[in-house]
């Protein structure tokens with residue numbers, strides 16, 4: 001990793017390997033492909049629908065920062081949100097556009113750097129700003145938080161996921177047993193403590209109202225890439241309630257809810 005990487009390097013990485021692009025073996029861009037991408041994403045990351053709360057945003061203005069292939073985008077639109085997605089990677093955005101077309105769903109998609117969000121969307125306009133696993137990948141995460149504050153409605157809600165430093169995964173990365181993304185070479189992946197997140201939000205006129213942690217990836221990676229879900233032996237031996245306790249305490253995904261202060 002190179003935490004000093006430029007936005008061009010970040011864009012180049014996600015253009016070469018859009019997030020979740022290998023979540024299906026069906027022809028890329030087909031209905032079957034997108035259905036399988038969604039099924040696998042929510043199977044592996046089952047906490048996402050509960051965090052996004054898609055049904056809450058019917059007729060509300062939703063901005064997603066870093067929509068990737070558009071899995072959550074599709075579900076916000078299906079639930080009736082007035083949805084805008086921005087994404088740095090043109091390749092990812094093109095796939096998200098194809099996806100919405102395949103399902104005849106209507107949304108606004110913009111290729112943009114979230115660090116310059118205010119140049120692309122209206123100020124003080126969004127009821128929800130949602131960003132899952134994105135802001136820690138940009139060279140200047142705090143710039144994105146600052147921009148989000150400019151474009152959120154005064155009564156709006158900010159729901160974001162950032163990687164947690166006090167986590168099983170970060171411990172394994174530090175020990176040389178793991179890497180931040182399934183694919184290697186990710187240029188930037190910052191991690192945060194809960195205190196740092198509260199401070200970063202406070203410094204940008206947001207108030208964190210809820211911070212939890214979830215998600216430990218439990219599968220043997222060599223099997224997982226072949227669509228087989230075999231638990232690592234140490235997780236297979238663990239009773240499910242123990243594993244859930246571990247996820248809630250040491251999960252890689254810090255799930256943050258904030259509002260304008």
Ligand SMILES: C[S@@+](CC[C@H](N)C(=O)[O-])C[C@H]1O[C@@H](n2cnc3c(N)ncnc32)[C@H](O)[C@@H]1O
Nearest residue numbers: 014019066067068087088089113114132134138
């Ligand atoms: C791990 S993927 C997550 C994508 C999507 N949110 C999901 O959950 O599937 C990270 C995404 O962040 C995007 N990204 C990184 N920096 C960005 C920036 N400055 N502005 C917009 N998108 C960015 C990448 O292009 C990539 O699609």
